Amino acid sequence: xxxxxxxxxxxxxxxxxxxxxxxxxxxxxxxxxxxxxxxxxxxxxxxxxxxxxxxxxxxxxxxxxxxxxxxxxxxxxxxxxxxxxxxxxxxxxxxxxxxxxxxxxxxxxxxxxxxxxxxxxxxxxxxxxxxxxxxxxxxxxxxxxxx
Numbered sequence: 001x002x003x004x005x006x007x008x009x010x011x012x013x014x015x016x017x018x019x020x021x022x023x024x025x026x027x028x029x030x031x032x033x034x035x036x037x038x039x040x041x042x043x044x045x046x047x048x049x050x051x052x053x054x055x056x057x058x059x060x061x062x063x064x065x066x067x068x069x070x071x072x073x074x075x076x077x078x079x080x081x082x083x084x085x086x087x088x089x090x091x092x093x094x095x096x097x098x099x100x101x102x103x104x105x106x107x108x109x110x111x112x113x114x115x116x117x118x119x120x121x122x123x124x125x126x127x128x129x130x131x132x133x134x135x136x137x138x139x140x141x142x143x144x145x146x147x
Contacts, residue, residue, distance in 0.1 A: 041133035042086055043106055045140045047078040048131060054115050065145045068124050074117040075129045075142065084108050088139070089132040090116045095125045120146060 050073050052061030059076035066073060075090055085108050092100040102116045123146065130141045 041088075041135075041137065041139045042083040043079045043112075043133075044081045045077065045131060046080045046111070047076065048129075048140050048142045049076050050074065050129065050142055050144045051076065057113055059115070063144070065147060066120075068120075068122050068146055070120060070146065072117045072119050073127075073144065073146075074115050076113070076115040077131060078111065078113045079106050080111050082106050082108050082110075082112055086134050088114075088134070089130075089136070091130040091132060092118055093128045093130070094123055099123075 047059075049059050049062045051059040051063065052066070052070060052072070052074065054060065054074050054076060059074065075092075077088070077090075079088075086106050087103050088106055090102045090104065091098060100118055104114050104116060106112045106114070126143065126145055128141055128143045131139045133139050
């Protein structure tokens, strides 16, 4: 009988050790499926501004409000800590309606600057440009007004 009790004790200790050492099933399921935390975009937005031009790889005429006579608006993005080559989308909206979208690359490295411009054609109102990562998640936005 003593032998039988020893085996039960060993079995109980082994099962308890396995239970304590095993990662929780809930955490594994959450990491694999629904409810898992989203990965970041793989880069940091250091600057996102709008202006009337770009000279020597720097934005010019940066403002929040532009006259209706402004022909083009440039959106300038400086990204840092880019983990791998990727692509970003510049999504231009006027009054909540998407007007235009442009995809541009970001190359892996400590810093990458890029810009895109849009001809306004006299369209007045509240504009917004969203920067979206390769997965389509909004990373940052900049707003401006044309009067």
